[in-house]
Amino acid sequence: MTHTRIMLLGAPGAGKGTQAALLADKLGIPHISTGDMLRAAVVAETPVGLEAKAVMEAGKLVSDEIVIAIAGERLAEEDAGKGFILDGFPRTLAQAEALEGVLARIGSGLDCCLAFTVDSEEVVQRLLKRAEIEGRADDNEETIRERMRVYDDMTAPLLAHYEKRGLLVEVPGRGTIEEVSEATIGALAGP
Numbered sequence: 001m002t003h004t005r006i007m008l009l010g011a012p013g014a015g016k017g018t019q020a021a022l023l024a025d026k027l028g029i030p031h032i033s034t035g036d037m038l039r040a041a042v043v044a045e046t047p048v049g050l051e052a053k054a055v056m057e058a059g060k061l062v063s064d065e066i067v068i069a070i071a072g073e074r075l076a077e078e079d080a081g082k083g084f085i086l087d088g089f090p091r092t093l094a095q096a097e098a099l100e101g102v103l104a105r106i107g108s109g110l111d112c113c114l115a116f117t118v119d120s121e122e123v124v125q126r127l128l129k130r131a132e133i134e135g136r137a138d139d140n141e142e143t144i145r146e147r148m149r150v151y152d153d154m155t156a157p158l159l160a161h162y163e164k165r166g167l168l169v170e171v172p173g174r175g176t177i178e179e180v181s182e183a184t185i186g187a188l189a190g191p
C-alpha cells in the first residue's frame with residue numbers, strides 16, 4: 001500500500017470520520033478533520049469558533065477563507081510530511097484549488113480521493129442515531145437534510161474534479177463499519 005496522501009469524500013454520515021480514524025491508525029499518519037478542528041474551536045470560543053458556531057449549527061459550510069487557513073496550517077505541521085488522511089476537506093472547488101496550491105508549495109500532491117457512496121436515507125438514520133449518543137448540535141433531522149442539500153450543491157462537484165485528475169476511487173459505504181473498512185483498504189491496494 002503506497003498511498004499516504006489521502007482525502008476522503010462523501011455525504012454527511014457516509015463514514016468519512018469513522019473510516020479516517022481507522023485508516024490513520026493503520027497507516028500511522030495523522031487524521032486531519034476540519035469538522036473536528038472547527039468543533040474544538042467552538043468549544044474553546046476562539047475567534048474562528050465564535051464565527052463558525054452558528055454556521056455549523058445551521059448545517060451550512062464555514063467560509064472557505066477560514067477553513068483553508070486552518071487546514072493549510074495543519075498540513076504544514078511536521079507530522080503531515082509523511083502523509084495524511086484529509087477528512088471533510090476540501091468541501092468546495094475553491095478549497096480543492098487551495099489544497100492543490102498548499103501541497104504544490106511543499107512539493108507534494110494528493111495520491112487519491114476515496115469517495116464513500118451510501119444512500120441518503122441510510123445516512124439520515126446513522127446521524128439520528130449519533131444524535132442520541134453524542135448530542136451533536138447539527139445532528140437533528142432538519143439540519144441533517146440541509147447538510148445533505150449543501151453536500152449535493154457544493155461538494156458533489158468535487159467527484160468530477162478528482163475523476164478528471166485520475167484520483168477518484170469509489171468505495172461502497174454500505175455495510176458494517178468493519179466491512180467498509182475492509183473495502184477501504186482494498187480500494188487503496190488497487191485492483
Ligand code: B4P
Pocket residue numbers: 011012013014015016017018019033034035036038055056059060061062063067087088089090091092095126127129130138147173174175176177178180
Ligand atoms: P464533519 O465533522 O466533517 O461531519 P460529517 O460530514 O457529518 O461526517 P462525519 O465524518 O463526522 O461522520 P461519519 O460519516 O463518519 O462536518 C461537520 C460540519 O463542519 C459541516 O456541516 C460544516 O459546517 C463544517 N465543516 C467541516 N469541514 C468543512 C469544510 N471543509 N468547509 C466548510 N465547512 C466545513 O459518521 C456518522 C455516523 O455514522 C457516526 O455515528 C458513525 O458511527 C456512523 N457510521 C459510520 N459508518 C457506519 C456504518 N458503516 N454503519 C453504521 N453506522 C456508521
